[in-house]
Amino acid sequence: MSIYQHFRPEEKEFIDQALNWIGQARNLYSPKLTDFLDPRALHILRTLLGNDHEISLYTFSVITDAERKRAILCPDYFIPADDDFQVSLFELAYPKKFVSIDHRQVLGTLMSLGLKREKFGDIIISGDHIQFLAAAEIEDYLLANLEKIGKASVSLKKIDFEEILQPDEQWDEQTITVSSMRMDAIISSALNLSRQKAQALVESGKVKLNFKQTESSSIECLEGDILSIRGFGRCRILSVDGKTKKEKWKVTVGRLK
Known part of the structure; x- marks a missing residue:
């Protein structure tokens, strides 16, 4: 097998x-x-x-x-x-009074430097403060090459883990029951939408599965999956907890507030 x-x-x-x-x-x-x-x-x-x-x-x-x-x-x-995990924490300095920078811009700029997504951890935004985690092996390259995000001039400062921010975003955990593990069923139940609306979101390209776009609402969701739904935030499949007496799947999901 x-x-x-x-x-x-x-x-x-x-x-x-x-x-x-x-x-x-x-x-x-x-x-x-x-x-x-x-x-x-x-x-x-x-x-x-x-x-x-x-x-x-x-x-x-x-x-x-x-x-x-x-x-x-x-x-x-x-x-x-x-x-031993060789992780570095950086904080962005930028003209906060004149510019606002979001998660998408930070990630896009880091990727444009020719580095793999797997070399970065979470991007943490709290108010106008922005930090991110990165593999220590790319530390020197980042310090030498990250100078602009959009039109804003930026600089990087490596900081201690004691200075890390807790992100503004919070995950709400809930248990749902679904007739199947299909993506449209999970989205429908997690977001309290009709199955038809959930299918339309997927088929119109507004859903990413593990950060990759998909337009098939029949894909089976699995433990650990992250669903990014444009306009609704993110859902994470925390655990698949078996079936109920009525043969429905019991699933624990986290939803980003």
Whole structure:
């Protein structure tokens, strides 16, 4: 039986990478540090690791409800310290009186520097203060190259984790029951919309699944998935808790306020 059949076809590349990480930790008997992983990728990694008694999985997070985390796979002799995760925290300095900068602009600018999304953690915005987490290995490149966001001149300052902001955004957790795990059913129940309205949102290109646009409302949602719905914010599938007596799925979701 192929391991891939338990996951989506488009997740094969990440599954191969994750299996390689686990193999490196086991065969070299040394820690393996990952890039920043979203909740779905982290769920896949945990599933692949299963009840492995030789390799442990640790993650690093300095904010409540962090969406992206670096992880370390390691033999049981090794317990990582915070420094082992090689994460840097930056704060943006910009002319706050004259310019407003949003999450999308920050991410777009970071990506335009030619760096992979996996090298960045969460972007934290609280009022007019903006911070973000990044892999320590790109620290020097960021400090040398991030000079503008849009038309605004900006500068970066590396700061200690004790100075981290808690984001303005908060996740509300709720339990829903759905007839199936189809995307339109999840959106309908989580957002309290009609099934027809939920289908229309997906099919008109207003929904992203794990940050990639999809126009198929029949896709089955899985644990760890993040749904970004234009005009409604984000939903995260926290856990799939089995079926009720009436054969409906019981699902715990987080919704971004």
